[in-house]
Amino acid sequence: MTHRSTRRTVILATGASALLAGCSQYNSGSSSSDSSPKASSGQELATTSAVPVGGGTVFKDQKVVVTQPAKGDFKAFSAVCTHQGCLVDKVANGTIDCPCHGSRFSAEDGSVKNGPATRPLPAEKITVTGNSIRLA
Ligand code: FES
Numbered sequence: 001m002t003h004r005s006t007r008r009t010v011i012l013a014t015g016a017s018a019l020l021a022g023c024s025q026y027n028s029g030s031s032s033s034d035s036s037p038k039a040s041s042g043q044e045l046a047t048t049s050a051v052p053v054g055g056g057t058v059f060k061d062q063k064v065v066v067t068q069p070a071k072g073d074f075k076a077f078s079a080v081c082t083h084q085g086c087l088v089d090k091v092a093n094g095t096i097d098c099p100c101h102g103s104r105f106s107a108e109d110g111s112v113k114n115g116p117a118t119r120p121l122p123a124e125k126i127t128v129t130g131n132s133i134r135l136a
Contacts, residue, residue, distance in 0.1 A: 042127070042134040048074070049131065056091030056107055063087065064124050065096050066133060067107040074128050076135075077110040077121035088121075096121065 045066060051057045051074065056067030058079050065079040065088055077096065079088050086100035095104035095113050103117035110121035125136035 042136070045076075045126065045133045045135060047131045048128060048133060051133070054094075056096065058088055058090065058096075060087060062135065064126075064135070065091065065121070066126065067091055067096065069094075069108045074126060074133060075108065075110075076124040076126040076133075077105070078124060079121075081117060082112075082119040082121060083115075083117035 043062070045059050045062060045064060046057065048068075051066050051068045053068050053071045056065055058065045060079070063079045064076055066074060066076045068074050079096075080086075081088055081098040081100065081103055083098065083101055083103050086098050088096050088105070089099045090097050091107050094107050096107055096110070097104050098117070101116050102114060103112065104114035105111065105117070105121045106113050110123060112118060112120055127134050127136045
């Protein structure tokens with residue numbers, strides 16, 4: 001339970017974990033030239049209307065939090081707190097909040113806004129097509 005943050009890819013896409021793990025290790029810096037088919041990795045998270053502008057939504061099953069800091073600008077992060085591994089439970093006032101010990105992370109970039117966590121929430125790749133948000 002304490003090592004979840006290092007295995008987020010496996011947790012997020014059980015059926016395609018090996019494929020995703022390999023891709024993410026070699027493609028961590030670029031997302032614009034993705035030419036691979038998305039059939040095996042494009043799990044739909046939600047529709048865009050499920051993520052409020054200026055707020056966000058925690059998807060507990062997938063352990064992902066999606067925010068929309070500005071209209072049409074969607075961001076996604078691991079929902080596993082980097083402090084001790086609790087799931088964050090809400091997005092409010094521009095931060096993603098952990099209920100366990102009070103850590104807060106920026107809804108724009110996942111950076112730590114309030115401890116005790118010292119490391120940012122890792123970004124997750126998503127694609128938004130029409131009104132559909134998918135894990136990339
Ligand atoms: S586990 Fe999130 S603040 Fe401690």
